[in-house]
Amino acid sequence: MNEEMNLDQTMLVNAWQQQLPEYLNPGDSAQVLADQADPHGVRLHIEAAGHQLYSFDFQCSYVDPREVRVDLVDVELAGQTVDENTEVIQELTKDYVRHIHECAQALHKITKPS
Template identity: 45%
Template sequence: MSTNDKLAVPQADLAQAWRDTLSQRLGNGDTASVLEDEKHADTLLVHIQTSGRQMLEFDFSVKYIDSREIDIQLSDVEKDGQSTDERTDSMQELISDYRRHLHETAQALHHYTHA
């Protein structure tokens, strides 16, 4: 990574841009919150709640490797407030969909993060 490619956007501004953009990417009434990771200035914490009767919640960390590339880590999946097995096919499909939405959000913000 070159020094020119380092993320230079203040974390609070980046979190707000993610909140605005991610909400447009999610569908079917799903909601998300985006918080700054107080320990890591290059990382955002994303919490997604599914709509409907499933009562599923997903926690991801989104780390900027540089101004364009992100690394997404799933930290927790809960159903009805209890940790649940994310290894089932249906859960893996949902996780894959949300990862795609997170990548789409990062791509939509390239103009902002790669100035």
């Protein structure tokens, strides 16, 4: 990490929990948890809206106060792990990663060094 971030992880989780739904598709829901392995990271669980029954788990780590690295951890369909390489899942994943990056940009006001 280039610039040191002195940010309370609980505050980070709360900020993501409040902000992320604004960047998701209508009807999607998100749960944000602290990443126990990374004090500058959060885990994001996103339930896709509608009849799709897809849920996505992402690991989101701060590279610096402005940029996050987003990794897809798991995709489930109706509670069962599914192949992440299908076209529909790749498209949904790309869409969610873009939304996550947009949310991180919006949260720059709290992650930038004071």
